[in-house]
Amino acid sequence: MRAYFMDDLPGDQRLPHDSGNAVSDETLDKLGILRWHIPSDAEGQWEEQVNVIANERSYRNRDICLVTKEGMGDAYEANLKKFYHEHMHEDEEIRYIIEGGGYFDVRxxxxxxxxxxxxSAGDMIVLPAGIYHRFGLDMGNKSRTLRLFKDEPKWIAYNRGVETESNPYRLEYVKSLEVSA
Incomplete structure (x- = not known):
């Protein structure tokens, strides 16, 4: 996984948009972003390692999300727009990239x-509840991702706005940043 500040240039969201300013592990830690690299090419072994993390974090459910034109059909473009719109969740977002790649942008x-x-394949992240973020594919135009959930699989996005600024999960996240500063 590579982390950097995005440039402000317009253009295809699938391009790197690399400002040249790397983001340190310390900054990612302060933002509450957990991350691992578990090679996905080791048959069956990656699943065991992901299961250990899932058990430690009390994730009981999972599904696989295939983001490709072929996999999503007519909903492909609409889903890409939905994923790339800035939002937050009231749950952690935990993802393991099995194949392909993409970008998680966080504020x-x-x-x-x-x-x-x-x-890219083998990368796993946990985004804390309440963090503003979005997801987009890279130029490979494919992501097969294992999504993990504490309860029933659900994906409810709260688009950034006045309402989300007062959302209890957002307020708790912001408070956690002040404590770790």
């Missing part, structure tokens, strides 16, 4: 700058 709280996380 750096103090500056509101976009931090771009380029994930």
């Amino acid at each position: 750096e709280h103090t500056t509101d700058s976009w931090v771009r996380l380029h994930l």
